[in-house]
Amino acid sequence: MLTDAVVAELHRWVTHPRAVFWQMGDASPDDVRRAYAELIADPHHQVLLGRVDGVPAFLAELYDPRQARASEIAQLDDLEPGDLGMHVLLAPPRRRVPGHTRAVFAAVLDACFADPAVRRVVVEPDVENAAIARRNAEAGFRVVREIPLATKTAAFSVLDRATWEQRRPRPDDHLTPATLAAAQRHLVTKALAEFAHERILAPRADGDGWVVDGLGVEYRFAAEQQPLDHWAIDPSSVERLVDGRPTELDVQQLVLDLADLLPLGDGVLPLYLEELATTLAGRCWRVAHPGPSARELADAEHLTIEAAMTEGHPGFVANSGRIGFGLTDQHRHSPESAAGVRLVWLAARRTVSRLSLGEGVEIDDLLPGKAARDRFDARLRGLGLDPADYHLLPVHPWQWEHTLATTFAPDLARRDLVHLGEDDAVHVPLQSLRTLADAEDPARPYVKTAVAVRTMGFTRGLSPAYMAHTPAINDWVHDLVAGDAELRSCGFEVLRERAAIGYTGDVFHASAATASAPQRKMVAALWRENVSTRLAEGERAMTMAALLHRDPDGVPVVRELIEAAGAEPSAWIADYLRAYVRPLVHCLLAHDLAFMPHGENVIVVLRGHRVVRTVMKDIGEEIGVLSDRPLPAACERVRMEVGDDERALPILTDVVDGYLRHLAALLDDDGLLEVAAFWRLVRDVVDEHAADHPALAEAATRYALTRPRFRHSCLNRLQLRDPRTMVALDDQAASFLYAGWLENPLA
Known part of the structure; x- marks a missing residue:
């Protein structure tokens, strides 16, 4: 109609330049x-929207084509009965949205x-339309011949039913020998590099390269050793040799080859192999669905960049597996597919659920x-229930279908939980899978949900008990940051988690014997501020993970940002480091406040392609206060007892080794900035802060960020010990594993 x-x-569509x-x-x-x-x-023409x-x-x-009045090809002898x-x-x-065009074409x-x-x-497309020619060829169309029409020369092409049955996309199309080979080379290279970094492997020099010996197997590669025991390995050089003959690369086989060298916990090998398999599956999907170019991402908006990220955590080898996630889920719910998600809403009886609100928050603004x-x-009243007796609780559609409708069936039958239906708004997942952004209204808060998928050792739940104080903790951190003149001058901000809700009426909350059950964390959600509401005119948000991202052609986004800014790489990086490192150092020295500032948790704010400031997220679960300074009672859970050796690790491990090590290697590899020059710039930021804040000299001495060396905290060792329980959230420091000491590039 x-x-x-x-x-x-x-009219907007057909007059757009793309519709030329x-x-x-x-x-x-x-x-x-x-x-x-x-x-x-x-009557011979259908128009479908x-x-x-x-x-x-x-x-x-x-x-x-023979009867329609608008047909330009009605007189062609090439037409046959049954043509459409x-x-x-x-x-x-x-x-x-990766794969969007392919999906639309297939649906039609x-x-x-x-x-x-x-x-x-x-x-009969225009012969000049190269894009549709590629799409037609991919679908199986065969060009019969070129024909002159009134307004174009057309490539008359046909697709028969049998060919389409062979070519039509299938959910597992990304799993091919070619995509697997690319994924394997990437993961094997990363495993060799990170296992060597954590001193699990000890490569030996051999001629112009390096060798790692396994059980009758050799892994050979070319690499440069950089500060922090970083191994910058050339992926194209990696070989697996059996009896001197090259064989295919296989990261799971690498684990078997080197099993005697790996610190595997009892019974962990099959679990770790599964983590690797699901990581490979995700990598294959990304290889088969290449995202935007680095040039496009340098100018893209926040949600497009989120969907384009491919790597996951830069240090973990098995870093993006999703155990429990199926093929259909990959296409429907993954961040990289960028498909729309409609939240499912439950009603949770107030007497067995808890809603926590931040200061000044009205729940109606979040619903x-x-x-x-x-x-x-109407649904509640139709069941004879009073809406006033219930809180509204958003859940991920995957969680509803795979967990809640079965594991919590008694709760639904009792009407302690009531399934209400889907939201009208369309959301898209951010990098973390379970955090969703409103696709059309950037002012709406993000919604973080529980999803019973295991990723990097954690089943991604949300604890109602743990979240009870989350809004209060976020308000305290926000007020501290906003009240600090140095942090204000840096433009540093936090995205507050403004409200949290969790259901506790299930049997898993009824007994102390189930206190650690993951099922206690399966019916909960929180609302986080949207970064779009924090941007001034002319500012643009980008996940910091993008600074480590390479596009399908290997071009790094950071190169395109530097070139678009028209800046010298050293000047661009110096601006970035002042926006990222300086406020984190200040928080630690002035307030004993530590964040977990890895790439996904930090949003860089750009103006004219230069980083001007940073915004931190995931505050409730991933901050710590490293002293006995007074805290509000609701914030006591964030206090962490650490020894002198661990005190500086929030900067030296999480920032320097956990993130900047990888950025330094990328910049050096791409010829943008030498490693030594990069680390001088980082040291300059620490020194500049010290010069500007002489009153913090005692704290600077206590934290000693420029100490000669620091303890080498290892992430993959945690995963190899037991991928199910890498870190205890209630005592993270006690979970860490160390492999000696690292020389500090800031010393």
Whole structure:
């Protein structure tokens, strides 16, 4: 139906520069209305408006090429009985979604062949349209010949039913020998580098390269040793040799080859191999669905960048497995697919649930819109229940289907939990999978949900007991940061977790014997401020993980940012380090406050492609106060008792070794900045802060960030010990594993 809204949307699409081959660039809205009214009136022509997650996303025109009035190819002798003509137009994208075009194309072709009378689909694109030519060839279209038409020379092409059945996308299309080979080379290179960094392996020099010996196997590679025992290995040089003959690279086989050298806990080997398998699966998907170029990402908006990230944690080898996540889930719910997600809402009886709100927060500001709320209230009243007796609780659709509807079936049957239905708003997952952003309204807070998927040793739940004080902790950190003149001058901010809710009426909360049960963390959520609400005019947000990201051609995003800024690499990096390292050093020295500032937890704010400040997130679970300084009672859980050797590790381990080590190697490898020059810049930031704050000299001595060496805290050793319980959140420091000492590049 050609409503004014539909006409306006179609007019925006067909006049967009991307639709140049649609030949309606100068059309007025009235022109568009007339053109499509004529097509709709033609009994041999169908006009279909396609939606994705309820939002108009593409236009499909299907027509009888012999009969339709708009057919330019009706007189072709090449046409056969059972032919169906097709045109497809995608809406101008609000953000780039990997695989979106392929998915739309497949949906339209499936619709074409749904009619058993259709034997072939025929198309006649402009021969100059290289993009659609690639898409047609991928789908299996065969170019018959070029034909002259009134406004173009067309490549008349056909796709028969049998070919489409062979070519149509399938959920496991990303699992091929080619994608696996690329994923294996990446993971084997990383395993050799990080295991050597953690001194699990001891490569020996041999000629111009290095060798690691296993059980009758050799791994050979070229590498440069850098500060912090970092091994910058050339991936193309890595070889696995058996009896002197090269064999295929396989990261799981590497673990078997070197099992006697790895600090594997009892019974851990199959668990770790599974973590590696799921990491490989994710890597294969990313290889098969290449994201935007580094040049595009340098100019992209926040959600597009989030979806494009490929690496996960830079230090862990098995860093992006999702145990419990299936093929369909990969396409429907993963951050890299960027598909829309609609939150499922439950009603949780107030007497067996807890809602915690930050200062000044109204719960109604966090809940769905009026239409959804009215539906939810009607659902409760239809069951004879009073909405006033319930809190509304958002859950991830994966969690509802795979965990809550079964594990919590008694709670649903008792009506302590009530399934209300889906939200109207479409969300997209951020890097962390279970944190979702409203795709259309950037002012809306992020929603972090519990998802019973195991990633890097943790089943991703949320504890109602643990979260009870989360908003209060966030408010305290926010007020501390906002009240510090130095942090204000840095532009440093935190994204507060403003509210948290959890259900406690299940049997797992009924006994002390189940105190550590993961099921206690399965029905909970929190709301976090959206970084978009913190941006001034001209500012743009980017996850700090992007500074380590290389595009499918190996080009680093940081190179494109530096070139777009027109800056010397050393000047650009110095600005970044002042925005990232300086406020973290100040928080530690002035307030004994430590963050966990890895790439995914930090958002860099750009202005003109230069980093001007940083914003920290994940405050409730990942901060610590490393002294006995007074704290509000609600914040006592963040106090951490650490020894003198561990006191500086929030900077030296988490920042210097955990993140900057990888950035230094990338910059050096790409010829942007030598490693030694990079570490001088980091030291300069620490020295500049000390010069500006002589009153903190005693704290600087106590923390000794420029000490000659520091304890070498190892992440992969934790995972190899037991990937299920790497770190105890209630005593993180006691969980750490060390491998001697590292020479401090800041010394």
